[in-house]
Amino acid sequence: MSAIEAVENTAIDFNGLVREHQAMVYSVAWHFLRDRPLAEEVAQDVFLSLHRNRGSIESPRHAAAWLRKVAVQRAIDAGRRRKRLPRIGLEEAPEPASFDPRYDPWLGESLRRMVASLPEAQRMTVILRYQEELEPAEIAGLLEMPLATVKSHLHRALALLREKLERRGMGER
Amino acid sequence: MDGPDKMDWLEEELKRALAREMPPRDFAAPRRRPAWRAWAAAAAALVVVSAGAGAGYRQYEGREARRDLKLALDIAAAKTSRIQNQLREFSK
Numbered sequence: 701m702s703a704i705e706a707v708e709n710t711a712i713d714f715n716g717l718v719r720e721h722q723a724m725v726y727s728v729a730w731h732f733l734r735d736r737p738l739a740e741e742v743a744q745d746v747f748l749s750l751h752r753n754r755g756s757i758e759s760p761r762h763a764a765a766w767l768r769k770v771a772v773q774r775a776i777d778a779g780r781r782r783k784r785l786p787r788i789g790l791e792e793a794p795e796p797a798s799f800d801p802r803y804d805p806w807l808g809e810s811l812r813r814m815v816a817s818l819p820e821a822q823r824m825t826v827i828l829r830y831q832e833e834l835e836p837a838e839i840a841g842l843l844e845m846p847l848a849t850v851k852s853h854l855h856r857a858l859a860l861l862r863e864k865l866e867r868r869g870m871g872e873r
Numbered sequence: 874m875d876g877p878d879k880m881d882w883l884e885e886e887l888k889r890a891l892a893r894e895m896p897p898r899d900f901a902a903p904r905r906r907p908a909w910r911a912w913a914a915a916a917a918a919l920v921v922v923s924a925g926a927g928a929g930y931r932q933y934e935g936r937e938a939r940r941d942l943k944l945a946l947d948i949a950a951a952k953t954s955r956i957q958n959q960l961r962e963f964s965k
Contacts, residue, residue, distance in 0.1 A: 726896035
């Protein structure tokens, strides 16, 4: 049964959960893997798991936390299974919704690529911190690692990104 | 990270760059179809998939090209805006 068929055959709450959380689940996978078809596959797989485990979901809040955790695990697994390097190309740039004069699309795209090139643990920590806006303690709980390790990953990742940007003449503005 | 609440320019840029995106396909989009029609559709899809593969790939390429163009235009617009601001500063 595909994720879509699963959605069709289940209660309206499940549809609501999919609608509410599909951007979160897909974006965790997309920012981590930088491969849209693979990220879509991961997202479908996560919702299929939700459907299979729907009996154990106690509340919408529990569902959100469950989906985030499973999305993180599946994205990491997919990244490990993938033997080749992440396919990072200009063609994978997202479509900005509208022109924002404060937003530099070149810097944004450079940052997304740099994040995708970070080591696995740093990359997921950065995604959870800046995409999901989780506090370091929440990230520590989700990734099952000590708080100090999360802080160290964030610190190192930011230092690395800053250094790369400055080397490219895209430092503080 | 200078503190628990204070975010510097890089962290703000990361928040913007890593904003959530909708998947290309809405997983919750309703597709009402009886089971027997699903089998029929699968059989029909099998027949047309080889013929349609080429066209599908061309469509995919078209979407990717549009995405490239959109990003190029956004970058050009941002650069033009920055140059205009600099010119305005010079002419003051």
